[in-house]
Amino acid sequence: MSLPRADYDPRRVCVNPCPNLTLGVGRNKRTAGVYLAGALFAIAVWTFLDAAILSAHAKPAHDTEPVLVHVTFVDWVPGICSLLGMLVVNLIDKDRVRGEDGFGDSKAVWRARLFLFISFALMAGGLAGSVCVLILKYILNDYPEMYKYYGYCNVSQNIGFMLSAVVLWISQSSSGEYEYNLTI
């Protein structure tokens, strides 16, 4: 006999609800969360740009051997995917996704969920792609550690984009005025 689900909420998506995270800053929670998200975004962008600038100005250790590998367009693709995904996640109206009846038509809810799925898939694909680039381009070719740094930067860029999107989502959906929360 299982326990009765006392706090069952029919709006939620998962069986085990995610913990209701709050940033705990109090009244200015939303403002601080948005600032934190922007800072995380910029840190992510600059982490990758660091690798790109370092690669553009790389000098070989010895004069005889050339620089083995550079940051090319392949390294930029996962970041662009994550960026597009993050853009679409934040462009979706969050009231649509909750899907309450009598608020718009059901097609709009369906489309909003589809686009939300596509954008989350783009972000996850960007993260997976950056890990792919790290493994296939840098680790399998057995480059020295100064070149593997480019791959690590790529992965941390995508993690930063994802963290930024998560912080932005949490801080925007925990609006203090009406206290409705989107429980995923």
Next chain:
Amino acid sequence: MAAAGLKTVILLSFVLAVGFLLIILSCALWSNWLPLLVALTFVLAPLPNALFSHCGSEEFSTLEDGSGPLDLGRFITAIVVVTGFALPLVLAHSDIIRPAACAMSIIGGGLVYGTILAYSAAFKQDDSEFD
């Protein structure tokens, strides 16, 4: 308010001048003018908040936070501020500027941005009287 305001203005302008001095010195000592971008970044940093704050205040005058344009302004502001600190670090990491120039431009940029923040915080009451 007038005497304290005058002292505040003199102090803040002094700090601003020191900040710009540090940034320009970090460029001129090694004749590499890339750290001057830091000054430009920090001067532009309060601009998104200033622009988007007028967007949000029309419809939701009682609700001070909770509109999209205000959040966008804060997001862009945070991006620009972190850019101002990250740019010299990245440039120093790839040996384009010296580490000393990096430290000087970061301190100078922090002084400039702190001046702007302190100025807007100190004289916020004066603006709200005319609204």
